[in-house]
Structures are given as C-alpha cells and as structure tokens.
Amino acid sequence: MANNGPNWDGLLKWSIANSDGTRSQRNLSDEDRRWFMEAMQAQTVDVIQRMKEITLVMQTPEQVLEAQGVTPKDIEDLLDELQEHVESIDMANDLNSIGGLTPLLSYLKNSHANIRAKAADVVTTIVQNNPRSQQLVIEANGLEPLLSNFTSDPDMTVRTKALGAISSLIRHNKPGITAFRLANGYAGLRDALGSENVRFQRKALNLIQYLLHENSSDCNVVSELGFPRIMMHLASSEDGDTREAALRGLLELAREKPDGSTGKLGEEDEKLKQLLEDRIKGISLMSAEDLGAAREERQLIDSLWNTCYREPSSLREKGLLVLPGEDAPPPDVASQHFEPPLRAWAANSDANTKSSTKKKEAPLLLGVGPSSATNNQGPSTGEAANNQGPPSGEADSGR
Numbered sequence: 001m002a003n004n005g006p007n008w009d010g011l012l013k014w015s016i017a018n019s020d021g022t023r024s025q026r027n028l029s030d031e032d033r034r035w036f037m038e039a040m041q042a043q044t045v046d047v048i049q050r051m052k053e054i055t056l057v058m059q060t061p062e063q064v065l066e067a068q069g070v071t072p073k074d075i076e077d078l079l080d081e082l083q084e085h086v087e088s089i090d091m092a093n094d095l096n097s098i099g100g101l102t103p104l105l106s107y108l109k110n111s112h113a114n115i116r117a118k119a120a121d122v123v124t125t126i127v128q129n130n131p132r133s134q135q136l137v138i139e140a141n142g143l144e145p146l147l148s149n150f151t152s153d154p155d156m157t158v159r160t161k162a163l164g165a166i167s168s169l170i171r172h173n174k175p176g177i178t179a180f181r182l183a184n185g186y187a188g189l190r191d192a193l194g195s196e197n198v199r200f201q202r203k204a205l206n207l208i209q210y211l212l213h214e215n216s217s218d219c220n221v222v223s224e225l226g227f228p229r230i231m232m233h234l235a236s237s238e239d240g241d242t243r244e245a246a247l248r249g250l251l252e253l254a255r256e257k258p259d260g261s262t263g264k265l266g267e268e269d270e271k272l273k274q275l276l277e278d279r280i281k282g283i284s285l286m287s288a289e290d291l292g293a294a295r296e297e298r299q300l301i302d303s304l305w306n307t308c309y310r311e312p313s314s315l316r317e318k319g320l321l322v323l324p325g326e327d328a329p330p331p332d333v334a335s336q337h338f339e340p341p342l343r344a345w346a347a348n349s350d351a352n353t354k355s356s357t358k359k360k361e362a363p364l365l366l367g368v369g370p371s372s373a374t375n376n377q378g379p380s381t382g383e384a385a386n387n388q389g390p391p392s393g394e395a396d397s398g399r
Contacts, residue, residue, distance in 0.1 A: 047085050051100060054082050058103035062111070072112045079107070079118040083125050089133075092126040096136045101126075105137070108145035108162075113155040120146065120161035128168040134176060137169060143179050151188040160200050163192065167207045177211065186221055193230045198239050205234065205245035212252040219253055228253060228268045232275050240294065243279075247300040254307045269308065276305055280314055291323060 057065070057078055065075070082104075086092040095101050107119035123142065127134045137143070146169070149162035166185075170176035192204035208227070212218055222228075227249070234246035250272070279301055283294060291298075302321050305313035315321045 047088075047091060048094060048098065051082065051085055051091065051095060052098050054078050055095075055098055055100035055103060058100065058107065072115055075107075075112075075115055076118050079115070079122055083118075083122045086122065086126050089130050092130055092133050093136070095126065096133075096140075101136060101140055101142075105140055105142045105145060108142075108149060113153075113158050116149060116153070117155070117158045117161040120149065120158070120165040124161075124165040124168045127165070129172075131173065134169055134173045138173075138176055138179060143169065143176070143183065147180075147183050147185065147188065151191065156195075156197050156200065159192075160197065160203060163200065163203045163207070167203065167210075171210065177215065181218075181221075186218075186225055190225050190227060190230065193227070193234065198237075198242055201234060201237075202239075202242055202245050205231070205242070205249055209245065209249045209252055212249065222253065229271075232268060232272055235275060235279070240297065244297050244300060247297065247304060251300060251304050251307065254304060272304075272308065276301055276313070280320075283315065283320055284318060288323075291320070292326075295323075295326065 057070070057075070082095075082100075086095055095104070104119060104122060107115055108123075110116050110119065123137065123146070127137055143166070146162045146166050149158050150166055151159075153159045153162065166180065170180050189204045189208055192200055195201055195204075208222070208231075212222065231246045231249050231253075235243055235250065237243050237246070279297075283291070283298060283301070286294065298315055298321055302313040302315050305311070313321075
C-alpha cells in the first residue's frame with residue numbers, strides 16, 4: 001500500500017469484481033485479505049484512542065500548548081470533535097473512565113470565552129438524557145463552574161451555553177435539582193429573566209416551567225422571589241416564543257396544586273387579568289397569517305383565563321380559539337399527483353365491476369383428476385358469492 005493513503009481505485013475495482021455476480025465465489029488469499037483489511041483500517045477511527053489523545057491535550061497546561069503553537073481555535077476544533085464522539089451514550093460514559101471528564105470541566109474556567117462556551121456545549125451533549133453521566137458530572141462538582149458561568153460570566157454566549165448545560169444536567173435528575181436549588185439557582189434564573197438577550201430569557205423561562213411542573217412546592221419560592229411580575233412583563237414581549245414561554249410559566253403558577261392549594265399569583269392577579277384582556281384585544285386585530293402563528297399562544301391564554309377565573313375566555317366567543325381548518329388533517333396533495341399503484345388498480349377494478357352487467361360464473365375448484373373435477377364443481381353461485389371475502393370497504397379499512 002502506498003504511503004500516501006489507501007488505493008481506493010484498486011479497492012473499488014476489487015469490490016465490483018467480487019460482488020457483481022459475474023464471477024463465481026472464491027476464497028480470498030491471505031494476501032488479498034490482508035490488503036483489504038489494511039485498506040479498511042486505514043479509514044477506521046479508533047474512537048476511544050482518539051478521545052484519549054484529546055484528553056491528553058486537555059490535560060496539558062495552557063502555556064505549554066501555546067509554546068507548542070496550539071491556538072485557542074485548535075482547542076475549539078478538538079472540542080468540536082469530542083462532541084461528535086460523545087453523542088453516543090456509551091462514549092459519553094467512557095469519557096470519565098479514560099480521565100477526560102475532569103479536564104473537560106476545567107475548560108469551563110478557561111481564559112478564552114469561546115472555549116468556555118464550547119466546553120459547556122460538550123457537557124450538554126454528555127449529560128442529555130443520560131442519567132449515568134449526569135451523576136458523574138454532579139459527583140465531579142461540574143455544576144459549580146456551570147452555575148458560575150451562568151450567573152456571572154461577562155460573555156453572554158457563555159452564560160447562555162452554561163444555562164443550556166444546567167438544564168440538561170438537572171432534567172429528570174432529582175439530586176441535580178436539589179443541588180441547583182441549594183446553590184440559589186432560582187435567583188440566577190430571576191436575573192436571567194431581566195436580561196435583554198431574548199434567547200437567554202427563553203431558556204430561563206423554559207427551565208422555570210419545567211422545575212415548577214416537577215416540583216409544585218417551588219411555586220412558593222418563585223412567588224416570593226417576584227417571578228410572577230417579571231413573567232407577566234415578558235408575556236407582553238414582542239417575541240412570540242418568549243410570550244408563550246412566559247404564559248406557560250404563569251399557567252404552572254396558577255394551576256391548583258395536588259395539595260389543594262390554589263395558584264400563587266397573589267396581588268398580581270388583577271394585573272394578570274388586564275394583561276390577558278390586552279392580549280385578547282391584540283389577537284382580535286391579527287391577520288389570518290398571524291393568527292395561525294399564534295395558535296399556541298391563543299390556547300395558553302384561554303387555559304390561563306379558565307384556570308384563574310373559572311370560565312372560558314372571550315376568545316371562544318369570538319371564534320378565535322380554534323380557527324376553521326386547524327383541527328382538520330393536512331390536505332392529501334401528494335396522492336393527486338402520485339397515485340399509489342394499488343389504489344389505482346382498486347379504482348379501476350371497481351369501475352370495471354360497475355360498468356359490467358355480465359353475471360360472474362362461480363369459480364371452479366381444481367381437483368386432482370377428472371373425476372374430482374366432475375364431482376366437485378364447487379358451491380352454487382349464491383354460496384360462491386358468500387365466500388368471496390369481505391367487500392371492498394372492509395378491505396380498505398384493513399390497509
């Protein structure tokens with residue numbers, strides 16, 4: 001094999017010659033087998049080995065890397081590659097086994113903002129829907145630098161990425177949620193809602209709604225911290241996704257809890273009513289296109305009104321809750337141009353049956369010999385009709 005890489009032309013010709021059916025099967029010689037395996041292995045990445053190599057780089061002091069000409073952009077590229085490898089849950093869990101988790105978490109404190117942000121991205125991938133890695137990150141004290149970046153990093157991208165990693169780390173993770181609460185995480189979320197960054201606000205609102213849904217007792221904490229007033233302000237945001245996220249949070253606060261207690265909106269209740277009335281007026285003035293885009297917002301407003309005031313909102317009276325056609329299935333456009341062959345055959349068969357007035361003869365049953373054919377003419381016409389299977393409607397229903 002040449003030093004400049006595998007001979008792909010030769011490999012292609014060999015594959016075609018041995019798989020196109022024009023040649024009889026034969027056993028590979030040792031030389032052919034060795035050549036083929038070398039060609040394949042030359043293009044096969046040993047993921048664990050590669051992750052070990054990336055780990056060695058992450059463990060190397062920053063000044064040593066700089067002396068070797070390794071730039072922050074090179075580190076970002078390595079983290080991008082690592083993120084691809086840990087998309088597999090097995091590889092994500094193996095990262096700790098090969099010693100890579102601790103240096104990755106240390107990158108959350110790197111002096112370069114892009115590296116801090118990228119490290120949070122990798123952590124998000126590792127812990128997402130992965131209880132084992134969630135536990136490993138918590139045990140490695142990974143929540144602490146994430147919370148620090150989320151609440152106080154000077155770079156907004158770093159703060160947003162850290163919040164995303166926290167959200168993935170504590171979802172469906174009771175110890176993680178407990179650690180978040182004890183670390184005064186709700187205060188950080190309140191500050192995030194006061195940010196001018198819309199994406200940051202949305203991520204905070206979505207996490208708040210999840211936490212309130214999972215832990216109804218936290219409604220008291222959230223109310224005492226002044227969340228309802230801030231969320232009502234965001235429910236009037238110009239960004240539709242932010243409005244919806246704020247309304248979902250308010251709905252969690254307003255719902256009756258399992259212990260029988262009512263919602264925790266308190267003195268903000270009248271302000272909420274005015275807010276909802278204003279939103280309903282705004283929705284009434286929307287164009288048909290904007291109404292379609294605001295479908296979830298309309299439903300959230302009606303649910304919130306019904307939860308707080310025990311009656312449907314005026315959106316129902318105005319016919320704006322569910323617009324005509326919103327519950328209808330999507331039009332079958334493709335079948336008008338690409339009719340399935342079976343459907344076309346069935347249609348033609350029905351047409352031929354209706355157009356023909358000739359009575360069908362009873363089918364003959366095939367016997368094993370002349371005497372069998374004579375004596376077993378089959379059932380009468382009426383009996384044949386009863387045994388021809390289900391009508392076309394029943395057949396269609398089983399498709």
